[in-house]
Amino acid sequence: MSMPFYVSPEQLMKDRSDFARKGIARGRSVVALGFEGGIAFATENPSRALHKISEIYDRIAFAAVGKYNEFENLRVAGIRYADLRGYAYDRTDVTARGLANAYAQTLGTVFTTESKPLEVELLVAEVGAGPGEDQLYRIGYDGSVAEERGVVAMGGSSEALDRGLRAVWRPGLDLATVLRMAAEALSASRDGEAPASGADAPPTLPPDRLEVAVLDRSRRRRAFRRLTGTELTELLGGPAA
Numbered sequence: 001m002s003m004p005f006y007v008s009p010e011q012l013m014k015d016r017s018d019f020a021r022k023g024i025a026r027g028r029s030v031v032a033l034g035f036e037g038g039i040a041f042a043t044e045n046p047s048r049a050l051h052k053i054s055e056i057y058d059r060i061a062f063a064a065v066g067k068y069n070e071f072e073n074l075r076v077a078g079i080r081y082a083d084l085r086g087y088a089y090d091r092t093d094v095t096a097r098g099l100a101n102a103y104a105q106t107l108g109t110v111f112t113t114e115s116k117p118l119e120v121e122l123l124v125a126e127v128g129a130g131p132g133e134d135q136l137y138r139i140g141y142d143g144s145v146a147e148e149r150g151v152v153a154m155g156g157s158s159e160a161l162d163r164g165l166r167a168v169w170r171p172g173l174d175l176a177t178v179l180r181m182a183a184e185a186l187s188a189s190r191d192g193e194a195p196a197s198g199a200d201a202p203p204t205l206p207p208d209r210l211e212v213a214v215l216d217r218s219r220r221r222r223a224f225r226r227l228t229g230t231e232l233t234e235l236l237g238g239p240a241a
Contacts, residue, residue: 020141023119027065029156033178038217042182045211053213055224057082065155066120096126100137108143127215157189176235207232
C-alpha cells in the first residue's frame with residue numbers, strides 16, 4: 001500500500017500564495033488617485049466591452065486585476081450584495097467598508113478551503129463629502145484588507161507604480177493632473193520601470209488604450225462616470241497645473 005503524499009500546511013499556503021501572485025502580476029496594472037473632486041481610476045485596457053473598473057452602488061466603485069472571469073463574478077456578487085442591503089435597510093447602509101469585508105470573507109474562504117485560490121486583487125472605493133472622507137480598500141487574493149490613502153496601485157508593477165506615484169502625488173490636485181500622472185506611470189510600468197516625469201518620461205498611452213473613470217463627489221447620488229473620447233483626450237493633453 002502506497003503512502004499518501006503529504007504537504008505541510010505552511011508549504012501549501014506558500015504555494016497557493018505564489019500561484020495567486022504570479023497570476024495577478026501578469027495582469028495590466030490599475031491605479032487609483034484621489035483628487036480635489038473625488039477619486040480617479042485608470043488602467044491600460046484597449047477593450048471597450050471588458051471593463052476592469054465599474055460602478056457598484058451610488059458612490060461606490062470597484063476595480064480589479066487578475067483573471068477577468070473570476071473578478072467579474074465578484075463584481076456581480078458585489079452589486080447583488082449592495083442592492084439587497086440597500087433595499088432591505090437604507091441606501092446609506094451600503095458602504096465600501098461593508099462591501100470590502102464581504103469580499104474579504106469570500107476570498108479568504110476560497111484561499112483556505114479550495115484547491116486553487118482566486119487570481120484576483122480588488123479595490124473598493126467610496127467617495128465622501130470631502131477628500132478626508134474618501135475610502136479606499138484593497139483586498140488581496142487571500143482575503144487580507146488594507147485601507148489606503150490617496151494612492152493605490154495593483155497588478156503588474158504595482159510596487160514601482162506605488163512608489164513613483166506617492167513621490168509626486170499630493171492632496172488637492174485637479175483631475176487633469178492626476179490623470180496625466182496615472183497615464184505616465186502606466187506607460188512607464190509597461191517596461192517594468194518606475195514612473196518618470198519631465199523630459200525622461202516615456203510617451204504616455206493614447207486615450208484609446210486607457211480605461212478611465214471617476215467617482216465625482218459633486219454628484220448627489222450616482223457618482224460614478226466613465227471618461228472617454230474628447231473629454232478624456234482634453235484632460236490628458238491639457239496644460240499642467
